[in-house]
Amino acid sequence: MPLSLVSTALALLSITPALAAPTNNLFKRAALPAYALTYAPYTYLQSGEAWFPSDVSTHLKHMSVESNFKNVSTTVSLKTLNTFPSSDYLTSYDNVETNPAWLTSGYGKPNSKGYSAAPATIIAVEKNGFVDVFYFYFYSYNHGSLVLGSRVDNHVGDWEHSMIRFSTAGVPQNVYYSAHSSGTAYTYSAVQKVGVRPVVYSAAGSHANYATAGTQEIYPIIGDIVTDTTDAGTYWDVTQNYRGYYYTNATGVVTNAGGVDVGGIEQASETVDWLYWSGMWGDEQYPTSDSRQNCALGIDDLCHYQSGPTGPLTKNLGRTAVCQKEDGCTVKTSL
Ligand SMILES: *[C@@H]1O[C@H](CO)[C@@H](O)[C@H](O)[C@H]1NC(C)=O
Numbered sequence: 001m002p003l004s005l006v007s008t009a010l011a012l013l014s015i016t017p018a019l020a021a022p023t024n025n026l027f028k029r030a031a032l033p034a035y036a037l038t039y040a041p042y043t044y045l046q047s048g049e050a051w052f053p054s055d056v057s058t059h060l061k062h063m064s065v066e067s068n069f070k071n072v073s074t075t076v077s078l079k080t081l082n083t084f085p086s087s088d089y090l091t092s093y094d095n096v097e098t099n100p101a102w103l104t105s106g107y108g109k110p111n112s113k114g115y116s117a118a119p120a121t122i123i124a125v126e127k128n129g130f131v132d133v134f135y136f137y138f139y140s141y142n143h144g145s146l147v148l149g150s151r152v153d154n155h156v157g158d159w160e161h162s163m164i165r166f167s168t169a170g171v172p173q174n175v176y177y178s179a180h181s182s183g184t185a186y187t188y189s190a191v192q193k194v195g196v197r198p199v200v201y202s203a204a205g206s207h208a209n210y211a212t213a214g215t216q217e218i219y220p221i222i223g224d225i226v227t228d229t230t231d232a233g234t235y236w237d238v239t240q241n242y243r244g245y246y247y248t249n250a251t252g253v254v255t256n257a258g259g260v261d262v263g264g265i266e267q268a269s270e271t272v273d274w275l276y277w278s279g280m281w282g283d284e285q286y287p288t289s290d291s292r293q294n295c296a297l298g299i300d301d302l303c304h305y306q307s308g309p310t311g312p313l314t315k316n317l318g319r320t321a322v323c324q325k326e327d328g329c330t331v332k333t334s335l
């Protein structure tokens, strides 16, 4: 800036009272609060998992952008993502049936210490009387479940999350586990923990989050014909590599909080715009005329391939209830 402006700015600084230290409100653009990492989920990928965590920026390198199955752009990046309409679909260059390396994301498989080269996305939201910290897990592919012998609900791009609600003093109160279009909420004291960290089990292929290991009935399908499987397979410690943000519910504004390691290094040169994009992170559901597609009993929900999901800001970050779907949200007091 010109020198005259600098001196004006300095003059203003000297007459402006010092900003009060943050009290209840966390300082924007500061790092995430320490408790968000101290109590972060202790995440287990299922031992048979073959579709690993993915870095959103790596995913985009393998995507074109389509509108009504027509290419509108052959390239897209975190920087340009939010220039596309929310009705667009990120679409794989590769035929997903060839299992390209970016789709299985072997590079994102956590090592023996829990470190994944794919940064998680952690978003803190200060609310009136509490702070919700969302831990988002991104995978480039969702390998669907078997329903009566057919595999349904494969899709490119997969966003899942768990959320811990803290008091403003940083004491954990509740934990939410997203699973398919819904999820389950518990009190913090009810859930299994390693040390102080709630255990989150990620189901094989679908990556749905559960509080327990075992066979999980997929809500809301009644009966146990469709299940997820979880176990204490590969430990993923999201605190070792993440992109961190604050989201202000009243204004819808996202600010950088910074991450560590790879995510932190990348994030320093990134804008937050990509989070504002509310389009789909994977291919639009292939039509039945596509030889890869097959819909059991002709039912749309039972198609082999479904559309990719929308991103973190569409998951009701402004919620008051603990659950993403607030109506009828029950916070369970035991597992
Ligand atoms: C989109 O266009 C690019 C470049 O022409 C092409 O390589 C790619 O296969 C197209 N994507 C799809 C899904 O048709």
Ligand SMILES: *[C@@H]1O[C@H](CO)[C@@H](O)[C@H](O)[C@H]1NC(C)=O
Pocket (backbone or CB within 6 Å): 127, 128, 249, 250, 318, 319, 320
């Ligand atoms: C977040 O914003 C939405 C929309 O303005 C509002 O309905 C909701 O109550 C807010 N959430 C909280 C926790 O204040």
